[in-house]
Amino acid sequence: MRKLPLTVAVLALAAAACGGNTTPEPAQSGGGTAAAAKPLDGVKIEVAAKWTGEEQANFEKVLKAFQAKTGATVTYASTGEDTGAYLGPRIEGGNPPDVAILPQPGLVQQYADQKALKPLSPEVQAQIDQNYTPYWKELGSVDGQVYGVLVKAAHKSLIWYRQTAFDDAGAQPATSWDDLIGKTAQTLADSGTAPFALCGASGWTLTDLFENVYLSSAGPENYDKLAKHEIPWTDPSVTTALQKMGQIFGKNEFVLGGASGALQTDFPTCATQVYGQKKAAMVIEADFVAVTAAESGAKVGEEAKIMPFPKAGDTDPVILGGDTAVVLKDSKGAQALLEFLASKEGGEVWAKQPGYLSPNRNVSPDNYPDDLTKQLAQTIISAGESVRYDMSDLAPSAFGGTDGKGEWKDLQDFLRNPSDVKGAQEKLEADAAKAFTK
């Protein structure tokens, strides 16, 4: 019996540790008097998203604001990199979280087909109509029914560079792909700094690069067709895009560590290689590199700068990724949380955190902590309908979103062997055909 209290204490400790980050302290927030005023007092909501570390902490600040406003208790569950693998079993088991934030619209479609999603309430839809262009509404809909709302956008048409490296080499930001390869990268390589740090171990960074080059060189119509697999991956337009990528992949002095080094480098290590270890000059990834750059001690906007992804053809590419919030359990709390996340109010709380970009057009750019994000927010909102969504995220996840499979694997193989454009296209087409027929 003497052991029992200890065991209980340990269990309690473990339980506290598990929920530690998100458990609110109701005692602190004023007790009984305040509770009466809050509409969702005592309601428990579980929200699952893939964010960890800094991004998770930032999101939890938003949840805190929601808790303070409504009195509900929100717990955050991290799904890890593979959201489908986390949610799938929980949905099958009949125990999904109340709200999930899905990294791919493909999952919205998949779960809607499984009838795992609840349609959004009229209040949430009103917020969407008020704050979003129709393009975003359509993105969250399946068969005319609105299931999801994009709560976090990622600007994926950027190249981040390190100002000191550019100064030392005398390199300039490029405005066209040929300039990027022939002038900027070549000048950097000549001065002894590897121009690019590629995150080859994280396949999605390679699909992002491909999409920018493809949207720019093949145009938006082809982009839409390829995204729906209406033209095959063996199409000549894909050849062009891959050849352009090969201009980087094929030159050992252009890639930090060469192809084999890049294939062992995951995201965000590649960003650290640029801003922390100062081994390379550029990293081609989205706005969220800002978080890593800041962690590495580079001041965003001064040392860590961005250039828009240079034109590799006729189109200035603007590609977005983003996270879509959906409701998996029909509860008042879940719909209220979505309403908050889709609202101007919620968006502005979030906008004050670094590394966040809102697709909400009523979130004033003044809320962002730095000029760079303000500028990004403007481009997304003003670009409106001409923006394209990340292609790999629109594809079935077996093709566009799985480590070691489909497009991720095929582009990694292409990085390993950039001379074999035709072989890469054939593999991409074979994998796409398999994934799209299912």
Next chain:
Amino acid sequence: MTERLDGPQAPGDDIPAAGAPSGPIETRSAPAPAARVDSSTPHRLGPSPRMAVFFLLPAVLLLGAWVVYPIIYSIFRSLFDSTGDRFVGLGNYGSIFTDSATLTTIRNNVIWVVVAPLIVTVLGLIFAVLTERIRWATAFKLILFMPMAVSLLAAGVIFRLVYEQDPDKGVANAVITAVHDTFSSSAGYPGARPRENDQAPAAVQSGAVVTKQQVQAGQPVLIPLVGLSPDVVKDAAPAKAAPAGGVSGTVWLDVVRGGGGTLNQIDPQEKGLAGITVEAVSGGAVKGTAETAADGSFHFAGLPAGSYVVRLPQSNFQAPFNGITWLGPGLITPAIIGAYIWVWAGFAMVLIAAGLSAIPRDALEAARIDGATEWQVFRRITVPLLTPVLLVVFVTMIINVLKVFDLVFIIAPGSVQPQANVIALEMWRVSFGGGGNQGMGSALAIFLLVLVLPFMIFNIRRFRRDER
């Protein structure tokens, strides 16, 4: 290993009502031959069959829910496609053997089964025999056994770091490069190369830098190189043009911090590259060799008149040895097996050491008195007497290896996971990790079960025999 799968007298047919062959009941109900005689009489020893069923029920229910039902359902599920609606018969099993990615997993599992259990058992045996002789045996065993206390996931994270390519981070490469560098130091200027354009006076030819034009005596040669940071040579002397006379020239770093400077011309702030071997080549043969001075200038002494090409051999630009790419597609499986051995060798050692202490000493003493060498004692006495234990360790390791999952999942970076993949990991990937095809996943699970089954049966048989 203390599970009693059978009573000492194997009275299995005694209590048909019990059904499952597990059991305290059986051993209790048949403690002595007397029970058999009494079984027809109303006053039997021990609890009634009804009582036996009652006590067995929880175990039967739990085993049924957690083992039997999942197996049966997996077999059933494996006959359907990803949606679970369409019956595909043995189609999923067929695609196990036609899909090249899945065939890679099978190949990797074969490598694992052939290599890992053998090495673990042999290492365990060696450690067990050696620790018998040393003074600090317990401490040694404790240290070797320690990895067992670490979860496989943590072990995976550790080894992901151990195998890191960068010698500043990865222990494996740190050791290898340290050893390598003590035997051959890498000098020179790795990464230096001429510019790649038509104006550049030199170009790369099979690793060496060679002048494009023929060179005559009296015309100093300029060989500008790039690809190095000016910081690397910031203490070097400024580059100087070589004095005319004979075949001479300058090798220098044609890079100015912040850009600018005249390309292919020596600017005042540019530094010479000292210590570079320069060869004068004529008709494919090396006619003279020189070395650059501190300011990058070189001069061939006593070279007959004529025209030459000037060559900077590849040895000047040899990249430093950067260790082994452990986590590349070629070495990934051996690397993960290494981590596995680190975890399990201690376990094998402890089991084998226990077996070793049970060997009758007199046999060993007798052999030694008869004049056997230590090696003969080991080969002819110790190993044969240990065979049962060695087999158990070996077979347990095979079962363990067949279902290896976590180490592969953690250690292999995303880009080489297809090359490192094993059946258990593929099963998870296909069903949950984005594939969403639980029909195929179930087929792989059953396939794995079929592979493990013979070894399970073998082990159970052995245990039974040992009980008797």
